[in-house]
Amino acid sequence: MDIQLAVQAFVTLLVIMSPLGNVPVFLALTEGEGVRARRRTAAHALLAAAGLIYLFAFFGTRILAALSIGLPALQASGGVVLFLVALQMLRGDALVPTRAEGVSVAVVPLGVPILAGPGAISAVMVFMTSGDGGQLELMTQVSVALAIAAVLAVIWVVLRYAGAVERLLRPNGIHLVTRVMGMLLVAISIELVATAVQAYAAGASALP
Template identity: 25%
Template sequence: MQEAAQTVLLVLVTLFPIVDPLGGSPFFLAMTRDYSPEGRRALSWRIAMNSFFLLVATYFVGTYVLAFFGISLPVVQIGGGLIVIATGWSLLKQRDDDKDEKQDVHKTVQPQDTNRRAFYPLTLPLTVGPASISAAITLGANAAHHHMYHPLTILAALIGLVLIAVSILLCYGFADRLARILGPTGMTVITQLSSFLLVCIGVQIAWNGMKALLESLALHIR
């Protein structure tokens, strides 16, 4: 049970600041300004479901796709860990680039066709972008390496991904209320704390892969 709880927390702490439903909610609100609250919640439900299935597929299938191309799990851990570190560090140091990117997405979406484009670009790349996909692949590889997808680990990962989807549903569905309650300062504080934890997790994941490669090298030398 302890390992399952750690898996849930790892999925949450790693993916939440990258998916960043808090930071994405103002852009979602701007893109759906002509929608009623009920229509906005219905659309946020579709985006949350799309994000969940996209992350589940990436988490559980991404490792086997990499294996097909002959990429070992330690290498995935190192590469993915570095990406997670870079993502967390960029979120800590500079969020303007991310905002500009999301604003560019906003410019390409017209209010009348937002519902028709619930997957693209509202789910991908506004909510689940390349960094989220890379992090999910890394988490899946890390879990497969340590637990070989034990049923309890699979359930724990699914719970973590469900919680991510729920956070998207709540942040997007109630974006108008969230913006009033938290304000820009509150959103910044939450995101900055999550980003710091993200850097630490990336270091740990990269170290796990490096340690496995060093142990493999030591065995070959002997």
């Protein structure tokens, strides 16, 4: 078990998926539903997000290989996506996404892309890939998988008691937490891009 990697993955995904920041959006999308209906919606959203995240966590590298995309490209693109998400969090953008016609709100937009968005997908693929772009050892993959499960568990608890959380923190408290997470996400995104640039520079210097 790689405890350090598991903690890093847990903190990064928790910041990206921002359960507290998504409380107002969840309540707006489930407005008019009873407590049981909201909890059922939260459970279905978590299942949809978990399925997509674990799919890319375990098979993302094969998808990249099929498309001839290297790890530095993934890190750079993931960093850019996370930076854009961080800017939204810092600005306090809380626009409620449009419901998809004929699709359960638990799947779209709650499960995807609010919870399992491009930022979260990019992050889990980076964590599941070794420094040379290959697959991690089995126990290291298990560490990341458990970190993902822990983040999903936190999100489930927050969404299950979303009404109580909003009353406890109030809008100002939620906005404050969202902005703090946005600042942390900026640092994470810059680190990803810097690592990708270093990898590209090292590869260029190694060429004859």
